[in-house]
Amino acid sequence: MTGKISSEWLAVIFSLAVIICSCDTTGSKEQVQIESEPAISCMKVPPRFGSAAVTGLADSAVYRGDTAAGMVLIPGGSFDMGADNEQASPDEYPKHTVRVDAFYMDITEVTNAQFQKFVEATGYITTAERMPDWEELKKNLPPGTPKPADSLLVAASLVFKQGSGPVDLNDYSQWWNWVSGADWKHPQGPAGNILGKENFPVVHVSWDDAMAYCRWAGKRLPTEAEWEYAARGGQKNAVYPWGDEHINMGAAKANSWEGKFPYLNEVRDGYVKYAPVKTYPANAYGLFDMAGNVWEWCSDWYNADYYQSVANGKSVNPTGPQKSFDPQDPYTPKKVLRGGSYLCNDSYCSGYRVARRMKSSPDTGLEHTGFRCVKDFDGK
Numbered sequence: 001m002t003g004k005i006s007s008e009w010l011a012v013i014f015s016l017a018v019i020i021c022s023c024d025t026t027g028s029k030e031q032v033q034i035e036s037e038p039a040i041s042c043m044k045v046p047p048r049f050g051s052a053a054v055t056g057l058a059d060s061a062v063y064r065g066d067t068a069a070g071m072v073l074i075p076g077g078s079f080d081m082g083a084d085n086e087q088a089s090p091d092e093y094p095k096h097t098v099r100v101d102a103f104y105m106d107i108t109e110v111t112n113a114q115f116q117k118f119v120e121a122t123g124y125i126t127t128a129e130r131m132p133d134w135e136e137l138k139k140n141l142p143p144g145t146p147k148p149a150d151s152l153l154v155a156a157s158l159v160f161k162q163g164s165g166p167v168d169l170n171d172y173s174q175w176w177n178w179v180s181g182a183d184w185k186h187p188q189g190p191a192g193n194i195l196g197k198e199n200f201p202v203v204h205v206s207w208d209d210a211m212a213y214c215r216w217a218g219k220r221l222p223t224e225a226e227w228e229y230a231a232r233g234g235q236k237n238a239v240y241p242w243g244d245e246h247i248n249m250g251a252a253k254a255n256s257w258e259g260k261f262p263y264l265n266e267v268r269d270g271y272v273k274y275a276p277v278k279t280y281p282a283n284a285y286g287l288f289d290m291a292g293n294v295w296e297w298c299s300d301w302y303n304a305d306y307y308q309s310v311a312n313g314k315s316v317n318p319t320g321p322q323k324s325f326d327p328q329d330p331y332t333p334k335k336v337l338r339g340g341s342y343l344c345n346d347s348y349c350s351g352y353r354v355a356r357r358m359k360s361s362p363d364t365g366l367e368h369t370g371f372r373c374v375k376d377f378d379g380k
Contacts, residue, residue, distance in 0.1 A: 068104055068375065070106055070107055070108070071104040071105060071106055071107065071373075071374075071375060072104065072105060072107050072285060072286045072287065073102060073103075073104055073377060074102060074103055074104070074105050074226075074229070074230050074285055075102050076099070076100055076101040076102040076103075076377075077099070077100070077229070077234075078097055078098065078099040078314070079097075079098060079100075079228075079229050079232060079236070080095050080096070080097055080098075080236070080237060081095065081096055081097070081098045081225060081228055081229075081307075081315075081355070082094060082095035082096060082307055082355055083095055083355055084237050084238070084239045084353065084354070084355050085239050085353070087346070087350045087353060088353075088355060089356070089357070090304070091304045091305075091306075091307065091357050092307070092355050092356070092357055093307060093308075094307060094308065094311045096307060096310060096311045096315065097314045097315070098225050098229070098314070098315045098316075098318060099314055099315070099316045099317070100223075100225055100226050100229050100316075100317055101317055101377065102377040103222075103226060103374050103375065103376060103377050104374060104375040104376075104377060105222065105226075105230050105285075105287060105372065105373075105374045105375075106219075106372040106373050106374070107282070107286055107287055107288055108201070108277035108278060108287075108288050108289060108372065109201035109202075109277055109288075109289055109293065109294060109296060109370045109371065109372045110201065110202050110210075110213065110370060110371055110372055110373065111198065111199055111200060111201060111202060111277055112184070112194045112197055112198050112199075112200055112201075112202050113198035113199065114202070115184060115202040115205070115213060116198075118212075118213050118216050118217070121216065122212075122216055124209075124212055124213075124216075126183055126184055126204065126205060126206070126209045126365065127205075127206040127208055127209055127363050127365050128155065128156065128157040128182065128183040128184065128204045128205075128206070128365050129155050129183050130155055131153060131154060131155050132153050132154075134147055134148075134153060140331050140332045140333065140361065141331060141332075142331055152178065154180045155180065155181070155183070156178055156179055156180040156181065156182055157178075157179065157182040157183055157204045157365055157366060157367070158176045158177065158178060158179070158182070158366045158367065159176070159177050159179045159182050159187070159188055159189060159366075159367050160175055160176065160177075160262075160273070160343065160366075160367050160368065161175055161176070161177050162175070162262060162263060162265065162272070163175055163262050163263040164263055165263050166260070166263065167262065167263070169261075169348060174262065175262040176366075182204060182367070183204050184202050184203060184204045184205055184209075184365075187203055187204060187367055188367070197276075199276045199277055199278075200274060200275070200276050200277070201274060201277060201289070201293060201294045201370040202370055203274065203294055203365075203366070203367050203368065203369060203370050204365045204366065204367060204369070205297075205365050205369060205370060205371060206362060206363050206364055206365040206369075207221075207297045207335045207360075207361075207362035207363075207364070208362055208363060209365065210297045210371040213371075213373070214373050217373060218375070219373035219374060219375045220299065220373065220374060220375070220376075221297055221298055221299040221371065221373065221374070222298055222299065222372070222373075222374040223298060223299050223300055223317070223318065223319050223320065224298045224299075224300040224318075224320055224336045224338065224357070225315070225317070225318050226374060227296070227298050227338045227339075228338065228354055228355065230285055230287055230290065231283065231287070231290040231291070231338070231339065231354040232283075232354050233283035233284035233285045233287070233290075234284050234285065235284065238354070239353055239354070239355075240253070240254075240291055240352060240353060240354060241254075241283040241287075241290040241291050241354055242281070242283060242291075247291070247292075247346075247352055248268070252268060252269040252270065252280060253280055253281065253291070254269070254280050254289070254291040254292035254293070254340075254352055255269050255271055255274065255275045255279065255280065255289070255292040255293040255341075255342045256269065256291075256292045256340065256341075256342060256343075256344050256345055256352055257342060257343050257344060257345040257348070258345065259345070260347070261343065261345055261347060261348040261349075262343070262348075269292075271342065272342075273342055273367070273368075274293050274294055274341070274342050274367075274368065275293055275342070277289060277293075280292075289339070290339055290354070291339060291340055291352035291353075291354070292339070292340050292341060292342060292344065292351075292352045293339075293340075293341060293342060293370075294339075294341050294342070294368050294369060294370035295337040295338070295339060295340065295341050295351070295358065295368060295369045295370065296337060296338050296339045296370060296371050296372055297335060297336075297337055297369070297370075297371040298320075298335065298336040298337065298338055299319070299320070299335075299336075300319060300320025300321070300335065300336045301320050301321050301322070301323055301324040301333065301334070301335060301336070302320075302321075302324050302325075302326060302334040302335060302336045302357070302359035303320075303321035303323070303324060303325045303326075304325060304326055304327055305325070306320065306321045309321070320336070324359075326359060332361050333361065333362070334359035334360055334361055334362075335359065335360065335361075335362050336357060336358065336359055337358040337359065337360055337369070338356070338357070338358065339351065339352070340352035340353075340356065341368035341369075342368060343368055
């Protein structure tokens with residue numbers, strides 16, 4: 001099944017909708033409309049609606065190779081975490097001092113080739129490849145949410161579809177299609193595959209999938225603080241991983257949406273959708289794609305007021321709040337994502353800013369969502 005999301009399914013999507021990118025603060029017409037409709041954001045993305053159950057891995061199912069290969073040591077230090085410019089959203093305030101210990105980080109997002117090794121070694125089945133469980137889903141829905149048609153409760157994921165003209169940016173069904181058979185091996189649906197794209201970031205992976213991969217690889221997901229610290233590359237209060245030069249100025253610095261979302265992409269960066277890893281320059285720590293390409297999962301729960309709770313004094317190796325709370329969607333627990341994707345631009349989203357905070361339910365996996373891993377530094 002491929003096509004525009006039905007009205008019944010769309011009702012469930014709006015109930016579960018997650019903000020992947022907050023509105024800009026430029027006073028655009030879209031922003032005024034959104035402020036008058038607080039339940040709808042300018043860049044809401046529906047969760048994938050996967051089963052809450054996670055396929056376990058045996059303790060012996062751990063990668064035995066060099067786990068530090070393809071990683072770089074990020075030196076420990078202190079930085080000011082949070083809002084850097086006028087595009088900042090409320091959950092990026094207040095800016096506060098954080099210290100993190102040294103750690104290793106993957107220099108790229110996890111690729112299709114890397115994820116395939118994991119699947120071949122473990123037999124793991126991703127969230128998008130499993131049928132959604134309505135009994136689990138409704139636990140995170142507002143009371144009284146109607147059950148969607150059984151024909152929609154199939155193994156599927158959400159695939160981006162470029163439009164032909166301007167659309168209501170509050171209605172994300174205009175550019176997301178619920179596609180049966182879409183998963184990490186078939187990013188656009190069952191007719192496609194990843195042959196020749198071994199060096200592209202793996203997508204359609206949920207937080208649960210990313211955690212399973214990390215466990216197998218002997219690594220973990222970065223905390224939100226570690227991710228932002230690494231993305232800044234040692235720069236103080238810079239807006240982007242490369243500094244303060246606007247993303248659309250000069251040579252291509254990241255994979256983003258250049259033009260008018262979601263129908264006109266000028267493709268100045270060379271790609272309509274996601275690009276191979278290492279396509280654009282690394283930041284000062286040697287990390288690629290810390291802006292754009294695909295969103296990256298972090299380990300932390302998302303709480304809109306978390307920065308306020310840690311603003312007094314210095315946080316040392318913070319791991320985030322104890323529980324999730326999103327006032328715009330209080331029924332659904334969410335995890336943090338960072339870094340933006342190929343769908344971000346300033347008129348719709350500025351997710352490529354290093355301070356931008358995003359969130360989604362742990363079972364969400366879409367065509368623009370991936371991850372990278374970190375590993376503790378043992379001091380040797």
